[in-house]
Structures are given as structure tokens and as C-alpha cells.
Amino acid sequence: MSKPRWLRILRPLSPHARFVIGIASFVLPLALWGIVSYVPVVWHPQVLITDPGSVSYLDVGAHMERAAFESEVADARHEGRAPPKGVAANPIYLPSPGEVLKAFYTSFKTPPPTKDGQWLHQSLWHSIQIIFWGFVISSVFGVPLGILCGAYAAIARLSEPFVEFFRYLPAPAFGALAVAILGIYDGPKIAIIVIGTFFQQVLIIANTTRKLDPALLEAALTLGTRSRQLLTRVVIPGILPDLYRDQRILLGWAWTYLIVAELIGTTSGITWFITQQARYQHFANVYAAIAMIGIIGLGIDMLLALLGRRLFPWDRSLAKTA
Amino acid sequence: MNDIAVPAALLPSYREQSPAVRTRFDSLKAREVMLTVSHLHKNFETPGKTTVALKDINFSTHRREFLCVVGPSGCGKSTLARILAGLEEHSAGDVLLQGRPVTGPGSDRGMVFQGYTLFPWLTVKNNVMFGLEVNGHGKLESERESMQWLQLIGLEKFADAYPHQLSGGMKQRVAIVRALANQPRILLMDEPFGALDAQTRCRMQAHLLEIWRKIDITIIFITHDLDEAIFLADRILVLSAHPGEVQELIEVPVPRPRSVAQFVSPEFLTTKARLEELIHFGQQVPEEEQEQEDYPILARMTNVTDNVE
Ligand SMILES: Nc1ncnc2c1ncn2[C@@H]1O[C@H](COP(=O)(O)OP(=O)(O)OP(=O)(O)O)[C@@H](O)[C@H]1O
Ligand SMILES: [Mg+2]
Numbered sequence: 001m002s003k004p005r006w007l008r009i010l011r012p013l014s015p016h017a018r019f020v021i022g023i024a025s026f027v028l029p030l031a032l033w034g035i036v037s038y039v040p041v042v043w044h045p046q047v048l049i050t051d052p053g054s055v056s057y058l059d060v061g062a063h064m065e066r067a068a069f070e071s072e073v074a075d076a077r078h079e080g081r082a083p084p085k086g087v088a089a090n091p092i093y094l095p096s097p098g099e100v101l102k103a104f105y106t107s108f109k110t111p112p113p114t115k116d117g118q119w120l121h122q123s124l125w126h127s128i129q130i131i132f133w134g135f136v137i138s139s140v141f142g143v144p145l146g147i148l149c150g151a152y153a154a155i156a157r158l159s160e161p162f163v164e165f166f167r168y169l170p171a172p173a174f175g176a177l178a179v180a181i182l183g184i185y186d187g188p189k190i191a192i193i194v195i196g197t198f199f200q201q202v203l204i205i206a207n208t209t210r211k212l213d214p215a216l217l218e219a220a221l222t223l224g225t226r227s228r229q230l231l232t233r234v235v236i237p238g239i240l241p242d243l244y245r246d247q248r249i250l251l252g253w254a255w256t257y258l259i260v261a262e263l264i265g266t267t268s269g270i271t272w273f274i275t276q277q278a279r280y281q282h283f284a285n286v287y288a289a290i291a292m293i294g295i296i297g298l299g300i301d302m303l304l305a306l307l308g309r310r311l312f313p314w315d316r317s318l319a320k321t322a
Numbered sequence: 323m324n325d326i327a328v329p330a331a332l333l334p335s336y337r338e339q340s341p342a343v344r345t346r347f348d349s350l351k352a353r354e355v356m357l358t359v360s361h362l363h364k365n366f367e368t369p370g371k372t373t374v375a376l377k378d379i380n381f382s383t384h385r386r387e388f389l390c391v392v393g394p395s396g397c398g399k400s401t402l403a404r405i406l407a408g409l410e411e412h413s414a415g416d417v418l419l420q421g422r423p424v425t426g427p428g429s430d431r432g433m434v435f436q437g438y439t440l441f442p443w444l445t446v447k448n449n450v451m452f453g454l455e456v457n458g459h460g461k462l463e464s465e466r467e468s469m470q471w472l473q474l475i476g477l478e479k480f481a482d483a484y485p486h487q488l489s490g491g492m493k494q495r496v497a498i499v500r501a502l503a504n505q506p507r508i509l510l511m512d513e514p515f516g517a518l519d520a521q522t523r524c525r526m527q528a529h530l531l532e533i534w535r536k537i538d539i540t541i542i543f544i545t546h547d548l549d550e551a552i553f554l555a556d557r558i559l560v561l562s563a564h565p566g567e568v569q570e571l572i573e574v575p576v577p578r579p580r581s582v583a584q585f586v587s588p589e590f591l592t593t594k595a596r597l598e599e600l601i602h603f604g605q606q607v608p609e610e611e612q613e614q615e616d617y618p619i620l621a622r623m624t625n626v627t628d629n630v631e
Contacts, residue, residue, distance in 0.1 A: 219439035222407050223453035224429025224504060233456060237443045314442050314484040 030097060037096035040088040048089035054081035063092055095284040100291070103284035110285075113276065120273055124292065127258060127269035130186060134193025134261070135254045139247065142201035147243075149202060150209020151235055160206065167199035171257055175264040184265030192261035197254045204250065208242045209235060241308070241315035248304050255297045333592040339575045340589075347573055350384050350556060354420075356540045357406070357508060358382040362415035364401055364566075374565035375401045379415070381559055381571055383508075383540055388531075390555035391544045394601055398566030399544045403512045406542065407433045419507065429457055432501030436513040438493045440485040446496050447472065447481040453504040471499040474533065491522040495529065502539065511543045515550070524582070527553055531580060548597045552590055553580055560600045569600050 006017055013021065036043050047069040052058035055072050069086060076083040090096075095103075108120050118126070149156040171192050178188030212235060220234045262271035270289055277285040308315075339347065364376040375398040383389050391399050404410040406417060408427040417424040419431065432453075440449050450468035455461070472478040475495045485493055494514055501509055515523040527550060534541055545551050551558050552574055560569040575589040584590050 213439075215435060215437055215439045216441060218407075218409050218427075219433070219435065219441075220452070220456075221409065221427035222429075222431065222433040222510075223456060223500070224427075225456045229456055233452075234441070238441070240443065312443070314486060316442075316486055 034097050037090060037094070037098075044088035044090055046089045046091055047086035049084060049086045051085035053084035055084045058084055063089060092281060093283050095287060099284040100287045103282075103288040104291075107273075107277075107285045107288050113280070117276075118272070120289070123268075123270050123273040124296070127262065127271070127293075128296065130189050130261065130269060131193060131251075131254055131258060133186075134190045134257075135197060135251055137190065138194045138197040138201055138250075138254075142198045143205055143243070143247075146202045146205025147209050147231075147236065147239070149206035150212075150239075151231060156206060160203065163199050163202050167203065171196035172260045172264075175260075179265050186268070188264045189261040189268070192264060193254050193257050196257040196261075197250055200253065201246075201250050204246050205243060208239050208246055211242070212238045241312040244304075244308050244312065248301055248308075251304075252297060252301065255293065258293070333588055333595065336572065336575060336589070336592040336596045339573065340577060343575055343577050346578065347556075350387055353384040353386060355382050356385045356387070356420060357542075358416070358418040358421075359406075360416045360418075362402075362405070362417065363413045364398065364405060364410070365413045376405075376412075377565040377567050379561075379566070379568055381568060383542065383557075385540055386534075386538060388534060388541045388543065388554055388556045389559060390551035390557075391542065391559045391561065392546060392548060392551045392597065392601065393561030393566065394563045395546065397561045397563035399546075399561060400512050401566070402561075403433070403510045403542070403544050406508070407431055407510050409433075429453060429504045430507045431510060432504055432506035432508070433510045434494065434497050434501055434512070434514040436516045438485070438490070438497070438517075440493055440497055440500070442485050445482050445484055446477065446488070449485065449496060450500050450503050453500060457504065467503060471503050472496075474536075475499055475529065489522075490518050491526055494518070494526060498530065498533065502533070502537065506539070508540045508542060511541065513544055513546065516545075523550070530554065535579075548594055548601070549585065551597070552576060552593050553585070558593075558597065560597065562600075572596065 005011055006013055006021070045066055046063045047066055049058050049060055049062045049064065049069075052060065054076055058064070058072075064086075066088070069084065073083045075081075110120075112118055145155075145159065149159055174195055175188065175192060178191040182188045182191055216238055217230060217234055220230060225233060258269075259271050259274075262269045267275060270293060274286055274289050277283075277289065359382065360380050362376055362379040363374075366373040366375055379402065381389075391402065393399055401410060405412045406424065408424050408431065424431075440446075441452065444452065447465065447468050450471050451461075451464040454464035454467060459467075469478060469481065472481055475498070477492060477495060480488060480492065485496070488496065498509075498511075498514070515526050518526060530541075531554065533539075543551075543554055553576075555574050558572045558574060560572060561567065562569045572593065574593055576584055576587065576593065577589075
């Protein structure tokens with residue numbers, strides 16, 4: 001009896017199994033959400049009023065708790081009044097997948113509620129720019145410093161204890177300071193992304209650099225490489241695929257700082273859209289916007305993964321991952 | 323392995339050399355000295371303990387000599403190679419390459435390691451070009467030379483392959499020419515074929531001799547395989563362990579050119595008998611080390627009637 005391939009430890013899946021299981025990873029949570037939304041006996045703790053009957057404070061389209069509704073019905077029956085009517089519903093903050101799907105389309109088509117407001121695509125583009133500049137500024141300093149820390153013990157000793165300390169400080173805590181220094185527009189938002197990314201970046205890249213096989217350095221030395229060339233000809237090309245992977249992970253972290261960053265100063269970007277929609281209780285739009293962040297983030301990561309396979313054909317570990 | 327038991331008394335002494343072999347050694351020793359190691363000591367300082375890895379090593383090699391270094395595990399063979407390469411500092415003594423002291427790694431001493439150390443991000447051709455380029459040769463010239471080297475080992479078809487696409491034997495062949503492309507004075511090899519299977523290893527040995535015959539290179543080859551040492555070497559430096567000391571520098575009486583048929587020749591067998599005597603019986607392991615290396619007595623884990631011997 002041989003075990004199916006997908007149950008064996010550290011065995012890669014067949015392309016077919018990879019595809020099917022990968023689809024299932026999205027279908028399963030969606031199916032769960034669908035069941036909760038469309039099967040009335042599952043959860044549905046509230047009632048959506050379709051006819052207020054004799055109850056004066058009820059309106060068509062209002063939500064109310066099931067227990068309260070049932071007692072109103074009982075009271076009305078008891079007193080011989082017309083009972084209110086309604087259907088089982090979920091709370092307004094849990095729209096169905098269908099509503100959210102529709103919101104994907106309609107939210108792009110809906111004009112901004114105020115004259116100076118932004119369309120959704122403008123908000124998204126603004127957010128992407130914040131992430132981009134935050135990540136670029138962090139990388140311009142973080143990547144070289146990380147590599148130097150990994151390569152030279154003295155530089156590591158000089159910077160890493162402080163960096164290690166600083167990375168525990170929550171980036172949003174610098175919000176007020178950033179506003180005081182950089183104003184209320186994009187500056188402080190980019191700064192928060194930089195603070196959230198930079199310190200992790202230095203430590204992670206330093207570690208990646210230290211993991212380079214020292215035998216490769218020794219081989220290069222016996223080939224007559226001088227120590228200055230060692231960095232550019234061995235260390236950097238040697239860690240490049242891992243560095244690239246680190247950057248992908250760090251970019252994902254930068255996205256998680258986005259919402260907090262955009263709340264600082266004047267709220268902007270996708271966060272502005274989300275808070276607006278939540279204020280008007282358009283929760284389907286809120287979910288759609290949150291899902292868009294995920295889709296954009298995952299999409300960029302998949303593109304980068306694809307690009308990585310092109311850039312680093314020698315990298316064995318890439319073949320094993322997504 | 324050749325475990326044909328020939329009574330030692332029937333064999334000639336390993337010191338006896340045929341006239342042809344003696345002439346070869348005379349002309350070898352007439353060549354200039356390439357490397358001199360004198361009173362070399364190496365201690366490793368670890369917290370609470372100092373390990374004497376090498377103690378008072380003395381030997382020298384001549385130009386185009388093939389010197390093998392053998393010895394039990396842990397006797398300091400790798401340490402010696404690394405010191406000669408300049409990757410490790412020595413504690414005392416002198417290492418002179420053509421009269422100049424060795425102070426650090428340099429392109430005049432190539433090295434082939436036991437593990438695979440080709441640069442994974444470079445193609446085979448670019449790996450071979452690496453040494454030439456870092457030493458200031460032009461791209462075109464390096465490329466042309468590297469193709470010539472690849473032709474020498476019959477891997478020109480793999481010029482654009484990446485190391486991970488090669489077999490272990492191919493990788494080591496590329497590693498050898500990568501070191502040779504720099505035209506070093508000495509090629510240091512630390513158990514370069516240790517990870518290869520017996521057949522590949524045999525082919526690699528023949529290959530290496532072929533390369534050595536064709537170019538002006540002095541080879542210091544470290545191995546723990548006695549057959550390999552006798553097959554390849556002009557002279558064999560035998561080290562003992564704890565601390566690593568020179569036991570004997572043996573002149574191999576097996577005539578050249580070497581072939582596999584010589585594995586059963588009297589000269590080969592007598593040399594091997596001597597090496598085994600030196601390595602397996604000649605060493606005095608200090609008592610504490612001996613205890614450390616004794617196997618614990620295993621409890622029987624099979625049925626008493628289920629015997630394999
Ligand atoms: N960096 C180090 N620090 C401390 N001790 C070391 C170090 N490198 C080697 N040694 C010690 O020096 C001795 C010689 O080691 P070496 O690796 O040179 O042996 P070897 O002859 O190459 O062994 P093998 O045949 O197993 O490769 C060993 O006792 C080892 O424990
Ligand atoms: Mg060794």
C-alpha cells in the first residue's frame with residue numbers, strides 16, 4: 001500500500017494536484033461564507049422586516065434581533081393586532097458573497113459622495129503609490145545596510161542592537177510625530193510604511209547574507225578575488241534569489257501597514273474609501289475594498305514570483321515554492 | 323579495494339626502485355623547489371582547550387610533482403591544505419612558495435574542495451572565467467580560454483548549463499579547470515573525489531593524471547583512500563593523528579604511466595602494505611581519545627536464533 005503523493009512529507013505535488021488544491025484554498029472559505037449567507041437555518045440571528053404590521057417603530061428593510069421580533073409577533077397575536085412579517089437575515093455587517101461581488105462592479109461606477117472626493121480607482125492608485133514610495137525609500141537604505149551588516153561583523157555590531165530595539169516600537173506610534181514633521185498629506189503616511197519596513201528589512205537581509213555558504217567565499221578567495229570584489233562578485237549574486245524572496249515578504253508586510261498609515265493626517269486612499277462606505281453602512285463596498293487590497297497584494301506577489309523564476313534560473317528553492 | 327593477502331616477506335621492499343623509476347625521481351628532484359614547509363605548527367584555540375592540529379611539519383615539493391597527503395581522519399589534512407591555500411593562519415613555522423612566504427589566499431595557489439563550490443549563479447563557462455576576470459583579464463580573452471579548458475575536459479557542450487544541471491563528477495571536473503584557468507603554480511585538492519561513486523572516481527583519477535601530464539602544475543592531493551594515493555602520487559606524505567605529524571614521505575615505486583592493471587603489481591602492493599602499517603598500526607592514539615572513540619557495547623536487538631554470521 002503506498003500513500004497518496006500529497007500525504008508524503010516534503011514531496012512536491014503533481015501539477016494537477018497543485019492546481020486543484022490551490023483552487024480549493026479559495027473555494028473552501030468562500031463556500032463557508034456562502035452557506036452562512038444563503039442557508040437560512042445557518043446562523044441568521046436577525047430578521048429583515050418586510051411588513052411592519054401594527055408595530056409602529058418598525059420600517060420595511062429594518063433589521064432586528066430574532067428574539068425581539070418573535071416577542072413582537074407574539075404580543076401582536078395576543079392583542080389581536082396585525083403581526084409584523086420578516087425573513088431570517090444576517091447582520092448588516094455580513095453581506096452575502098453575491099452582494100460583495102456586485103459591489104466590486106458598482107463601487108467603481110459610483111461617483112464620489114462629495115464633489116472633492118475621489119473615485120475608487122483613484123483611491124486605490126493613491127494607496128499603491130504610498131506603498132511603492134514607502135517600500136522604495138526603505139529598500140534604498142535597508143537593503144545595502146542589511147548586506148553590509150551580514151558581511152561585516154563590526155557594522156552589524158554597531159547597528160543591529162539599535163535596530164533590534166527600534167523594531168519593537170510600533171510604527172503607528174510615530175504618527176503624530178510624523179505629522180508634526182512632514183505635514184498632513186502623503187509624507188507622514190510614507191514615513192510610517194518606511195518605519196514599519198526598514199528595521200525588519202535590515203535584520204532579515206543581514207541574516208540572509210550571513211547564510212551564504214562560506215565555502216563559496218573561500219573558493220573565490222583561492223581564485224584570487226580581492227576582498228573588495230568579494231562583496232560584488234560573490235556575496236551579492238550569491239544571496240540575490242533569497243534577497244528577492246525577502247523583499248517579496250517585506251512588501252507584504254508593508255501592505256499591512258497601509259491602513260494605519262493612511263489614517264494619519266488627512267485620511268486618504270483606499271482607507272478613505274473604506275471609512276466613507278462604512279459610515280453610510282455600505283458594508284458590501286467595504287468588503288469589496290478590503291478584498292481588492294488582498295487581490296492587488298497577492299497579484300503583485302505572484303507577478304514577482306513569476307519574474308523571479310525568470311531572473312534566477314539557477315535557484316533551486318524557487319522551483320519548490322509557488 | 324585490493325585485499326589480496328600477499329605475505330609481506332614475498333614482496334620486494336617499497337624502497338626498492340626500478341632504474342626507470344629511480345631516473346624519474348632523480349629528474350624530479352633536480353627540478354626547482356616549488357613549495358617548502360618548515361616547522362609548521364597549527365593550534366586551534368577553543369574555550370578551555372587547545373587542539374594541536376599540526377606539529378612540526380616539514381616537507382618540500384618540486385615543480386610538476388604530484389604529492390599525495392594521507393592520514394587517519396582528524397589528523398589535520400584539511401587544515402594543512404587550508405594553510406597552504408592561505409585560508410587559515412598557521413601558529414608557527416614557514417610556508418614558502420618559490421621562496422616567498424604565503425600570507426593569504428592568492429591566484430598562484432588553486433584549490434579544489436571536497437564539497438561542490440561552483441558558483442550556482444554562474445554558468446559552467448562563467449565559472450571557469452571567474453578567476454580570469456577577477457584577475458583583470460578581458461572578457462573575450464577569458465571566454466576563449468575558458469572554452470579551451472572546457473574542451474580539455476570534454477564539457478564544452480555544457481558551457482551554458484548551470485552547475486545544478488551537472489552530475490557530481492562533472493562539477494568536480496569544472497571545479498578543477500576553474501582552478502587551473504588561473505594558471506596557478508600549485509593545485510591543492512582536498513579529497514576532491516570523496517563524494518563520488520567508485521567508477522566515477524576511477525575515471526576522474528585517470529582524467530586528473532591526463533591533465534597533470536599536459537600542463538605545468540604541481541599538485542598536492544589530499545585523500546584518505548590509499549589506492550588513490552598510490553595510483554596518483556609521485557610521493558606520499560603520511561601523517562599521524564593527535565597531533566598531526568609527518569610519519570614518512572614515501573617515494574612511490576610504481577612506474578608511470580599508471581594504469582588500473584598496476585593495482586596488483588608487487589610495487590603497488592608493497593607500498594600499500596607499508597601505508598596500512600603506518601596508518602592502521604603505527605599510530606598511538608592517546609588513551610582518552612581511544613576511550614572516546616570506542617563503540618558502546620550494543621544490546622542485542624534481534625532474536626537469538628536469527629544470526630547473520
Ligand atoms: N576551526 C577549528 N576549530 C577547532 N578545531 C579544529 C578546527 N578545524 C579543525 N579542527 C581540529 O583539527 C584537527 C584536524 O582537522 P582536519 O579537518 O584538518 O582533519 P582531516 O585530516 O582533514 O580529517 P578528515 O579526514 O576527517 O577530513 C581535528 O582534530 C579537528 O577537530
Ligand atoms: Mg578533511
